[in-house]
Amino acid sequence: MLETSLYFIQQLLNGLTIGSTYALIAIGYTMVYGIIGMINFAHGEIYMIGMYISFVAISGLTMLGVEYLPLILFITLLISVFISSTYGWAVERVAYRPVRGGNRLIALISAIGMSIFLQNYVRIAQGSRDIAMPSLIQGGWSMGPLDGFQATLSYMQVVIFIVTFITMTGLTFFIAKSRMGRACRAVSEDMKMAGLLGINTNRIISLTFVIGAALAAVAGLLLGLYYGVTNPYIGFIAGLKAFTAAVLGGIGSIPGAMLGGLVLGVTESMTSAYFSSEYKDVVSFGLLILILLFRPTGLLGKPEVEKI
Amino acid sequence: MPKSLPTESLLKVRDLSMRFGGLLAVDGVALDVNEREIVSVIGPNGAGKTTVFNCISGFYTPTGGDIIYKGQSIHGLADFKISRLGMVRTFQHVRLFSQMTVIENLLVAQHRHVNTNLLAGLFKTPSYRQKEQESIDRAIYWLKKVNLLEFANREAGNLAYGQQRRLEIARCMVTEPGLLMLDEPAAGLNPKETNELDALIVSLKEDYNVSILLIEHDMGLVMGISDRIVVINQGRPLATGTPNEIRDNPDVIKAYLGEV
Numbered sequence: 001m002l003e004t005s006l007y008f009i010q011q012l013l014n015g016l017t018i019g020s021t022y023a024l025i026a027i028g029y030t031m032v033y034g035i036i037g038m039i040n041f042a043h044g045e046i047y048m049i050g051m052y053i054s055f056v057a058i059s060g061l062t063m064l065g066v067e068y069l070p071l072i073l074f075i076t077l078l079i080s081v082f083i084s085s086t087y088g089w090a091v092e093r094v095a096y097r098p099v100r101g102g103n104r105l106i107a108l109i110s111a112i113g114m115s116i117f118l119q120n121y122v123r124i125a126q127g128s129r130d131i132a133m134p135s136l137i138q139g140g141w142s143m144g145p146l147d148g149f150q151a152t153l154s155y156m157q158v159v160i161f162i163v164t165f166i167t168m169t170g171l172t173f174f175i176a177k178s179r180m181g182r183a184c185r186a187v188s189e190d191m192k193m194a195g196l197l198g199i200n201t202n203r204i205i206s207l208t209f210v211i212g213a214a215l216a217a218v219a220g221l222l223l224g225l226y227y228g229v230t231n232p233y234i235g236f237i238a239g240l241k242a243f244t245a246a247v248l249g250g251i252g253s254i255p256g257a258m259l260g261g262l263v264l265g266v267t268e269s270m271t272s273a274y275f276s277s278e279y280k281d282v283v284s285f286g287l288l289i290l291i292l293l294f295r296p297t298g299l300l301g302k303p304e305v306e307k308i
Numbered sequence: 309m310p311k312s313l314p315t316e317s318l319l320k321v322r323d324l325s326m327r328f329g330g331l332l333a334v335d336g337v338a339l340d341v342n343e344r345e346i347v348s349v350i351g352p353n354g355a356g357k358t359t360v361f362n363c364i365s366g367f368y369t370p371t372g373g374d375i376i377y378k379g380q381s382i383h384g385l386a387d388f389k390i391s392r393l394g395m396v397r398t399f400q401h402v403r404l405f406s407q408m409t410v411i412e413n414l415l416v417a418q419h420r421h422v423n424t425n426l427l428a429g430l431f432k433t434p435s436y437r438q439k440e441q442e443s444i445d446r447a448i449y450w451l452k453k454v455n456l457l458e459f460a461n462r463e464a465g466n467l468a469y470g471q472q473r474r475l476e477i478a479r480c481m482v483t484e485p486g487l488l489m490l491d492e493p494a495a496g497l498n499p500k501e502t503n504e505l506d507a508l509i510v511s512l513k514e515d516y517n518v519s520i521l522l523i524e525h526d527m528g529l530v531m532g533i534s535d536r537i538v539v540i541n542q543g544r545p546l547a548t549g550t551p552n553e554i555r556d557n558p559d560v561i562k563a564y565l566g567e568v
Contacts, residue, residue, distance in 0.1 A: 179419065179440065182408070186416040189405045195387035196365060196397060198420040198483055 006144045010151040011273040012266060017157045017226070019265020020164040024219035025242035026249070026257035027171065028088075028212025034188040034252040035208050038104060041111040042091050044239020045118035046213045050084040050220025051230045052126060055133055069136060073221075080217045087118075088213025089206055097202070115236070123232040132229045160222045167218055168258055171211070175254060184208060188252070237281075244288040250301020259299055317342045318519050319364070319395075319487055324373035326359050333359045334370075334543045341487060341519050346509065348522045348530045350554075351540040352563060357523045358400065360540065361491055364521070365397040366390040378486065392420060394486035400495060402472045406465025410456060410475060413464050414447035417479045443482075450478040454508065470501040477508065487519045488512065494526045502529060509533055531555065539563070 025047050032040045057076040066072050095114040099106045140154030175181040186194045187204045195201045223238075224230055241264065249260025264284055271283040291298060319341040326334040334356045341347045349357045363370040366387040375382050382390050405413050421443060451457040454474040459467060464475060473493060480488050490509070494502045510533055512518045524530045530537065531551045539546040539554060541563040547554060554560055 179415075182412055182416045183419050185408055185412075186405045186419075189407055190403055192367070192387070193399075193403045193405070194416070196367070196391050197417045197479070198388050198391040198396075199416070200388050200420075 002144070003149045006149050006151040007273070009143070010149075011269045013151070013153055013157060015266035015269030016262060017160050017265070018268065019245075019262040020160060021219040021223050021226075021261075022238075022242050022245045022265050023258045023261025024164060024167065024215045024222075025238060026245040026261045027215050027254060029243050029246040030249070030251055030254060030257040031184075031208045031212050033246070034254075035184070035191070035205055036096075036100065038096065038107045039111065039243065040091075040096075040209070040212070041108070041239065042095070042114035042118055043212060043216060044235035044237075044242065045115050045122075046084055046088050046091070046235075047216040047220045047238055047242075048230070048232065048235030049087055049118065049122060050080050050213075050217030051224040051234070052122060052220075052232075053080040053083050053217070054221040054224045055131060055230060058133060058136070072136075073225075077218065077221055080221050081214045084217035084220070085210045085213045088209040088216075091118075091213075092206055092209040097205075115239075119232055119235060126232065128232055130229050130231045133224070135228050136225060156226055160226065163218060163222060167215060171215070171254070174211075180204075180207060241284060244284055247288060248291050248298055250298025253298070253300045256298055256300035263299070318345075318378060319521070320374070320376040321360075321364060322374045322376075324360065324363055324370055324375065326356075326363055326368060327371045332543060334363065334540075337373075337538075337540060337543075337545050339521075339538045339545075339548070341521055343519060344513055344517055345535045346513055346520045346522060346533050348524060348534040348537045349540060350524065350527075350530060350537060351546070354542075355540045356543040357540055358491060359543075361397065361489055361521075361523060365395060365489055388420075391483065394484070395489065396480045396483050396485040396487075397489035398476045398480060398491055398493060400492045402469070402476060404464040404472055404475060404479070406463065408464060409461050410464050410467065411444075411447050411451065411460040413475060413479050414450060414482045415443050417482050418443040418446065446482050450481050453481075454478045470497055473497065473501075473505070474508070477512075481512065481516070481518075485518060487521060489521045491523045492525060493522070494524055494529050502526060505529070506533055 025043065028043045028046070029040060032038065032043070054076050057079045058072060061072045061075060066075075091114055095110045096107055099110050135156070137154075137156045137159055140152045140157070142150040142152045144150040175184060183194070183199050183204050184207065186197075187199065187201050191201050194204075242261070245260035245264045246257045247260070248264055249256030249258065264287070267287060268280045268284055271277075271280045275283075317340040319339075321337065321339045324334055324337040325332065337356075337360055339347065339349070349360060351357050359368070362368040364375055366382065366385060369384050377390075377393055377395055380393065382393065382395075405416065408416065421439060448457065448460070451460055454477065456467075456471060456475055456478065459471065464472065467475060473496075477488075477490070477493070493509070494505055497505060506529055509520060509522070513520060522530070522534070534551055536548065537551055537554045538548050539557075539560050546563055547557050547560050549557065
């Protein structure tokens with residue numbers, strides 16, 4: 001009895017860990033969709049780039065002789081967020097803005113093209129093989145009998161929870177309280193009207209891409225540390241998962257993306273634990289299909305009101 | 309075309325035309341709005357009044373003609389730049405940010421007044437705080453003016469229709485416009501609300517030196533407050549004059565009532 005509940009707790013912790021990083025990536029999808037109504041399929045690649053930059057920055061800092069771990073992580077976070085945001089900004093500027101206002105299919109194809117471009121660009125620049133990094137944050141708290149199954153909450157998981165929580169809280173406040181957040185909400189409700197009231201809508205759109213990319217970079221650093229390995233192809237599947245999370249929560253809704261990420265993460269880890277880990281993707285994408293069939297607006301999404 | 313032309317009127321529209329494929333929706337429309345003047349655009353349904361509005365406000369890029377505001381041609385300018393010059397409009401349908409609160413609607417319209425530096429916003433520098441406070445003060449002033457102060461923190465979409473209409477006008481006014489363009493502001497209002505609107509529009513002109521360009525079907529309102537009236541029929545200009553001249557103009561009567 002004790003063992004089964006400890007096992008369950010362990011799976012829940014693992015699920016929430018993965019889920020919170022899905023949520024971080026999903027916000028990028030949901031914000032962009034909320035404002036310009038397109039799916040940024042290159043977003044997963046931004047996450048992958050964020051992870052690569054983290055790896056490079058950590059090894060660079062270690063080589064320079066920086067030994068204090070929190071400092072390494074903090075500087076890495078800044079570098080990764082900054083460079084990834086620049087990528088996010090540039091992707092919008094180069095691949096989406098010129099085709100905005102045209103048929104939506106064009107933007108979609110442009111996004112897929114951008115995704116393929118970024119993936120191959122990293123593959124050529126960094127090589128297509130896995131690169132690995134020793135785990136920097138080790139240890140954790142264990143619960144349960146010493147001779148039986150122990151549920152472990154690793155320090156790495158704690159870091160992921162805390163960083164995700166701070167980031168989400170910051171974003172929520174930014175959107176709800178700040179002047180730019182207010183403009184973001186206005187643009188996502190009625191872009192044309194916002195423009196007619198003097199808001200530079202292009203700048204707000206750039207801002208959402210930058211925020212989305214920054215959050216993806218945070219997720220890239222966290223998951224990079226968690227898994228300790230990366231390759232140029234991880235962006236695709238992570239992007240799909242985060243997209244699923246965004247749709248699950250209700251695309252366009254930021255709290256929805258947070259919730260959707262957690263639900264998806266827990267669903268996956270429970271599937272792996274009680275059924276088979278090979279079926280976890282089947283279950284997550286099956287869930288996506290079910291949601292699209294029976295509740296297309298997602299868990300927290302509002303029914304689409306056709307804009308005139 | 310020279311960027312800047314000498315002009316005495318605030319808004320000067322010449323030979324405006326707008327073509328949608330094979331349809332010439334607006335053809336050769338001219339109008340002037342002077343400082344502190346209320347000009348109404350009237351005409352039968354489908355005459356092209358709203359299309360004229362859409363061209364002037366930058367919603368459409370007109371296919372021909374000149375639009376000169378304060379001596380500057382605004383042809384093809386981005387919508388936010390036109391609004392920053394001081395032209396702001398409403399639509400036939402209420403277009404509030406309905407999921408935002410009433411006061412947020414007024415604050416977001418003052419977005420450009422506050423220092424655009426993101427860092428200043430993050431660190432809340434004194435000048436940023438001061439500007440933000442000024443925005444709030446201005447918003448509260450206008451909420452009082454249109455009798456909506458008690459609803460300041462209500463979601464805009466939950467207001468009654470007449471209140472939403474007033475909020476839209478307040479939202480235009482916080483941008484401190486030189487020219488306010490109202491597209492059928494009295495549509496859907498009851499007679500009492502229409503009278504209040506009438507007084508509000510006149511007060512905007514008298515007390516705040518705003519010029520107003522108005523599209524309206526409520527002839528009582530139009531005849532009562534307009535300094536001049538421009539009549540459009542089937543996309544073409546039909547007559548221009550004071551309310552009295554328009555009332556007696558046989559062409560206008562014919563356009564509205566048909567051939568007798």
